[in-house]
Amino acid sequence: MTDGPIISIRGLEVAARSRHGMLRPLRGIDLDLPRAATTGLVGESGCGKSMTARALLNITPSPMRITAGSIVLDDRKTPPVDLAALDPDGAPMRAIRGRRLAMIFQEPMTAFSPVHTIGNQIAEMLLIHEKLDKRAAKERSIEMLELVGMPNPRQHFDAHPFKLSGGMRQRAMIAMALACKPDVLVADEPTTALDVTIQAQILELLQRLQQELGMTVLLITHDLGVVARTTRRVAVMYLGEVVEETTTEALFDAPRHPYTQGLLGSVPRLGSRRGKRERLPAMRGSVPSALAELPGCAFQPRCPKAVAGLCDVVKPQMAEVAPGHRARCLLYPEVLAASVALEAA
Amino acid sequence: MIEAQTAPLLEIRGLSKRFPIHSGLSRRVTGEVRAIDGIDLNITRGETLGLVGESGCGKSTTGRAILRAIEPSAGEILFHDRDGTVDVAKLGRTELKRIRRKMQMVFQDPYASLNPRMNVEEIIAEPLICLDHLTHKQRRDRVVELLELVGLNASYLLRYPHTFSGGQRQRIGIARALALEPDFVVCDEAVSALDVSVQAQVLNLLSDIQERLGTTYLFISHDLGVIEHQCDRVAVMYLGRIVEFAETEALLRTPKMPYVEALLSAVPEPDPHVRRERVAIRGEVADPANRPSGCPFHPRCPYAQEVCKSTVPPLRQVEGVTGPHLAACHFAEALSLRGVA
Numbered sequence: 001m002t003d004g005p006i007i008s009i010r011g012l013e014v015a016a017r018s019r020h021g022m023l024r025p026l027r028g029i030d031l032d033l034p035r036a037a038t039t040g041l042v043g044e045s046g047c048g049k050s051m052t053a054r055a056l057l058n059i060t061p062s063p064m065r066i067t068a069g070s071i072v073l074d075d076r077k078t079p080p081v082d083l084a085a086l087d088p089d090g091a092p093m094r095a096i097r098g099r100r101l102a103m104i105f106q107e108p109m110t111a112f113s114p115v116h117t118i119g120n121q122i123a124e125m126l127l128i129h130e131k132l133d134k135r136a137a138k139e140r141s142i143e144m145l146e147l148v149g150m151p152n153p154r155q156h157f158d159a160h161p162f163k164l165s166g167g168m169r170q171r172a173m174i175a176m177a178l179a180c181k182p183d184v185l186v187a188d189e190p191t192t193a194l195d196v197t198i199q200a201q202i203l204e205l206l207q208r209l210q211q212e213l214g215m216t217v218l219l220i221t222h223d224l225g226v227v228a229r230t231t232r233r234v235a236v237m238y239l240g241e242v243v244e245e246t247t248t249e250a251l252f253d254a255p256r257h258p259y260t261q262g263l264l265g266s267v268p269r270l271g272s273r274r275g276k277r278e279r280l281p282a283m284r285g286s287v288p289s290a291l292a293e294l295p296g297c298a299f300q301p302r303c304p305k306a307v308a309g310l311c312d313v314v315k316p317q318m319a320e321v322a323p324g325h326r327a328r329c330l331l332y333p334e335v336l337a338a339s340v341a342l343e344a345a
Numbered sequence: 346m347i348e349a350q351t352a353p354l355l356e357i358r359g360l361s362k363r364f365p366i367h368s369g370l371s372r373r374v375t376g377e378v379r380a381i382d383g384i385d386l387n388i389t390r391g392e393t394l395g396l397v398g399e400s401g402c403g404k405s406t407t408g409r410a411i412l413r414a415i416e417p418s419a420g421e422i423l424f425h426d427r428d429g430t431v432d433v434a435k436l437g438r439t440e441l442k443r444i445r446r447k448m449q450m451v452f453q454d455p456y457a458s459l460n461p462r463m464n465v466e467e468i469i470a471e472p473l474i475c476l477d478h479l480t481h482k483q484r485r486d487r488v489v490e491l492l493e494l495v496g497l498n499a500s501y502l503l504r505y506p507h508t509f510s511g512g513q514r515q516r517i518g519i520a521r522a523l524a525l526e527p528d529f530v531v532c533d534e535a536v537s538a539l540d541v542s543v544q545a546q547v548l549n550l551l552s553d554i555q556e557r558l559g560t561t562y563l564f565i566s567h568d569l570g571v572i573e574h575q576c577d578r579v580a581v582m583y584l585g586r587i588v589e590f591a592e593t594e595a596l597l598r599t600p601k602m603p604y605v606e607a608l609l610s611a612v613p614e615p616d617p618h619v620r621r622e623r624v625a626i627r628g629e630v631a632d633p634a635n636r637p638s639g640c641p642f643h644p645r646c647p648y649a650q651e652v653c654k655s656t657v658p659p660l661r662q663v664e665g666v667t668g669p670h671l672a673a674c675h676f677a678e679a680l681s682l683r684g685v686a
Contacts, residue, residue: 044540045511165629166400195399195567195630200611200623222540225613229620248617266545268574270612271597271685279552280574282545286510 004074005032006216007056007184012069012084014048014055018291025051025064025290027240030318033184038210038217040231040248042224044263046287047237049220053186056218057097058088075100075183099129102177106189108169112161118172119145119157125179144175148205167198174205181213188220203230224267228252236260239288239298242318246325256327259283259299297330305331314339353425354529354561355388355411360420360434362403362410366634378634380406382585384420385660388529393555393562395576395593397569397608399630403585404565408531411563412448413441424448426528446476449522453534455514459506465492465517466502472524491520495550512543516550523554531563536571548575569612573597581605584633584641587660591670598684601663601672604642606682624683640675648680 014026025048033039041049054060056071066084073096074080083101086093105111112121122144123137132140138157145153148171161169170190177185187206191199207230210217219231227234228248235245236257244257255261262283285302288294294301300311307330316328319338330336361383366376381403388394396404410417413433422433426447433444449472452458459468469488473479479487489499495516506514515535522530532551536544548571554560566572572579573593580590581602589602600606607626614621626645631637637644643653652675660673674680 044542167629196569196611197399197607197626198629200613203613204623223613224541224615228615228617229613252615252617263541264615266541267615268545268548268568268570269615270570270573270609271614272570272573279549280545282549283542286512286540286543 003035003076006035006074007031007033007218008070008072008074009052009056010070010072012052012055012071013067014051014060014064015067016063016065021291023064023290025240026055028069029055029237029240029242031235031242031245033216033218034233035216036210036214037232038207038219038230040227040234041218041220041237042222042227042234042263043237044222044287046239046289048240048290049222049237050188051240052237053103053188053218053220056083056184056186057101057103058083058086058093059097060088073100073184095129098125098182099180100182101184101186102180102182103186103188104170104173104177104190106192108166108173108193109161111173112169114161117158117160118164118169118176119159122172122176122179125176129180141175141179144179145172147178147209148172148175149201150175166194167202170194170198170202171205174202174209178209178213178215182215184216184218185210186218186220189222190219191226192221192223199226206230224252224264236263239292239294240290241298241328243299243328244326245318246322250322250325254322254325256321256325256332257299257329258303258305258331262302262304297328307331314343317342352390353387354390355386356421356423356425357384357386357388357411358421358423360384360386360407360410360422361418362406362415363418376634379585379636380633381410381417384585384587386580386587386590388561388563389577390528390561391555391559392577393564393575395572395579396563396565396582397567397572397579398582399567399608401630401633402582403633404582405533406585407582408450408533408563408565412445412450412531414450424529442476446472446525447527448529448531449525449527450531450533451515451518451522451535453537455511455518455538458518459514461506464503464505465497468506468517469520469524472521476525487524488520491524494523494554495520496546510543511539512546515539515543515547519547519550519554523558523560526558527560529561529563531565533565534567535564537566537568544571551575569597569609581608584631584636586641586673587671588642588673589671590660591672592668595666595668595670596684599666599670600682600684601666601670601677601680602642602674603646603648603680603682606684607645607647609685610683612685621685622683640673648676650676 009031012029015024043049071083072080119141122141126132126137142153150156150171191202231248234248234251235242238259244260265281296312297316300306316330317339318326318328319335321327321332362381364378365374368375398404409415424431424433470484473484536547576593579593579596580587589605607624610624628645639655640653640658643649658673658675660671663670663672663677
């Protein structure tokens, strides 16, 4: 665990021109994924967490493209490579995508081709990346289906996606993503479409596979319960920026950013014994759109602790507010010093 | 006075909905899906009754059948109000229209439930136009009043749905449902599509409205955290039947049906120090078209015994507990199940 991160994202920006102005879903992301661990990425819809996942695989939806920053993949077997600098459709990127970096999506029904069997879709990965022959690819696909707990994997190899239930489809999706034994798995809301009992099964499966295969996982979710259960570190996003990043324990025990505090406070927790007539501490407003250009801190218009004349003027930078705990809020002297120094420069 | 407060607003008896399964070229009916299968439920005036379960358990069908948004196949829906008692299931079209002003619905998807070609005023005024005889001026005043009630600005009157966020749209949907001051509102996953910060705002709004107008809610949700926060009593559904029914506190602390225990243990706790020991249940919800014999939960139940495979357990009062607590399990008294701490 002493060696560097497998993925290191610096100053990543994604943007596109639109009729209404510049759309900027990612506004300078800094994020490290520690090797062989699960990192969580949380935030509300529109904060840019899914766009981060897509940028990582260099599959930003057109016309969105990476306009600045770097994504360095260092698997220690081959020289480090900056994914942001690669052509999305070029051979080097295609050789990495699917093989060294894989992704599972929220809705497996739309991620699978409806007209091919799931077995053939998993085998296709192996035919392309591992250059296996058809027989060997089929056997490996069946092994993968078995690994993810698909009942009767040999029969289900020939099943079309619509024949499977949501949970089974998500298992098949995981089998496909893991077919080439990737170093990094990006899981974008993998259990959001599932019922809680099935969600629990899929999360356990992902955790088991992460440990058995020594994979690095980036788990993207809006569900703080899922984060608490499965991740080692967590990054919280707001309007295209990471606003807080630390260990999972520290985030839940002592959240530093007012947005994180608000987010944790507004979840109705099962077993909290909060009386029925008691109001939930709700945050004002909602996440601004990717078009918004706000002076100073992006969260300031909704922030209960905002200081007029400071938060709406100075742009906060990310700084360490406790050992291993970074936040982007001017209420912390470390952040204020770093931000003012940068503005002066 | 107190009696009127606790009297049931709705008494539902044996409510069922069956959908035929057609197959083959001739589209012959070859089977049926019993989406809801004989539900009995009392909804007390002024309460929030939670209805939970996993997808496909029939909770939305129940909500819709009570309002006759879909036609129930059997059963009685007795609605008691100031003007007397009517069986909603037997009403003709004209009478149904009259009763609809007292029963409304808030939908899950705030993007699909508002007509994109109508502005906010037209959306909220539509129930008033259909059922009330107001002048144009009175109608506009009422719409403004409703907008304020749900925390929206009166200057939004002429704007169209696409200019609003999800949370604002849901508020418009709530304003529309409340336009006729209904006694009873079905909230079908009304906050499920919203982000947590906005979800908290809408839950608070629903509580405020209840306090001011005494509205009765049937609150359908799959989110047990939301249910705990919002509901006085909770009914849990599995494969079209109610399998447990009690006050929220009792149901969550001391569940009496193994499915409810498993459901509670599967909820991920937003606290990394708490690791709920999950009660492992096998497999997935059975197909309602191919219902298991005996107890519908027995193929997945860790406590199942021979009797569970052959005999359907009735929903009955659990013995030895204080207060009403109904469960459909042969071993409700014998098992000591784990609830949430």
